[in-house]
Amino acid sequence: MFIEPSLAGGRRGWIEVICGSMFSGKTEELIRRLKRARIANLKVEIFKPMIDTRYDVQHIVSHDESRIISTPLENSQQILLLAQEVDVVGIDEAQFFDGELPEVCDQLALRGIRVIVAGLDMDFLGKPFGQMPFLLAKADYITKLHAICVKCGNIANYSYRKSKDSHTVLLGETDLYEPRCRHCYYEGVE
Template identity: 75%
Template sequence: MFIEPNFKGERRGWIEVICGSMFSGKTEELIRRLKRVEIANLKAEIFKPGIDVRYDDVKIVSHDENKIQSTPVDNSQTILLLAQDVDVVGIDEAQFFDDQITVVCEKLALKGIRVIVAGLDMDYQGKPFGQMPNLLAIADYITKLHAICMKCGNIANVSYRKVAGGGQVLLGEKDIYEPRCRECAALGDTI
């Protein structure tokens, strides 16, 4: 879907995507960038999917327990309605949003808004997760972060699920997932 740009001498927006496995620091990086936005006295709105209540119902919280206020939303179109008169929009856990999140990010960027999105690029099976591949395709800037493999200490890019069952989406933390490199994830629990 093509969105007509608005070039009336207004500032230009862009899309930044922060991706990687669980425990790689995606949310930490999102919070870091958004705090710099606050320091610059820019107006920001921050959103997260309503289903993500692992640490807090409202705040975005990193594994290191850094926090920033956000608005939980049930669908991506709500972001367009709530992101009025802002300089920056932050979106966490983008893989959980519906298929309109890419269109929403494009519309925001065309309005001159800096859009910073964080999310898992792959699910626990190493498959592209949700709308993240589409967001990566339209991003102006991409930051891919890595964790450390819990089995061998190498760079990890897989969110290995330690428990059986559940669908593609199974909310959890270290009790259910751990970061692993490609080789250790392929070996499963035989190592």
């Protein structure tokens, strides 16, 4: 469904993508931007995939325990229904949403909404993850964050899975994953 840009009431929307490996601060940065928007008295709606219940069912929570209330959703089309008369939409863990998310973000931006999306750009195999490559292609602004490699201390942009489980989606924290630099990820430095 195409929405005429003129229906946005003169406001210009855009898409911001915050990406990186696990433990790089993506959710922390998303929360920071959303709180700043609220300080500016903008109407903000925040969404996350229903599958993400690691810290809390309704809040998005960063590893440093910053939190903000969100609405868990089964699919990205629900965002279009729930994001009425808002200025800013925040979306966390975008890699877990369905294939419609890039189009949904486009629709929101055409409505004049600032869309801020956070997610893993690569899965544990080092491959592009879910809809993130498509969101990165559509983004007006991209922020790539890095963690610190737990093996050597260099910047890390890979999420190394410590488990032998081969499922692409396996929710976990430091019990299952650790950030690693390219060398330590591929060389298996122990």
